[in-house]
Amino acid sequence: QVQLQESGPGLVKPSQMLSLTCTVSGGSITTSPYTWSWIRQPPGKGLEWMGAIVYGGITYYSPSLRSRTSISRDTTKNQFSLQLSSVTPEDTGLYYCARNVNLRFAYWGQGTQVTVSS
DSSP, X not given: OOEEEEESOSEEOTTSOEEEEEEEESSOTTOTXXXXXXXXXXXXXXXXXXXXXXXXXXXXXXXXXXXXXXXXXXXXXXXXXXXXXXXXXXXXXXXXXXXXXXXXXXXXXXXXXXXXXX
């Protein structure tokens, strides 16, 4: 069974960088044809796909977040990470990592709360 677990600081100051890591077990992040995504949900709002890294290492980003989002991976640790720069309180929300193929998101982490506040 594939399991994903988000980790990282729950509190980030405005203008600083948000950094999260997703640890994957039960499957390799380099296995075809899977894509490894980051999704977030602000309070009271819907899910927003942020970006992803595919099994071969290519990254994709939501146009609205591309300028300040970076996704990377460490294949030796079976982890992939999210960095979101210049955060504001509007970046507050639940952050999820997930495995997907096209638009099917079959496996999710439990989510981690991130609050942007001074």
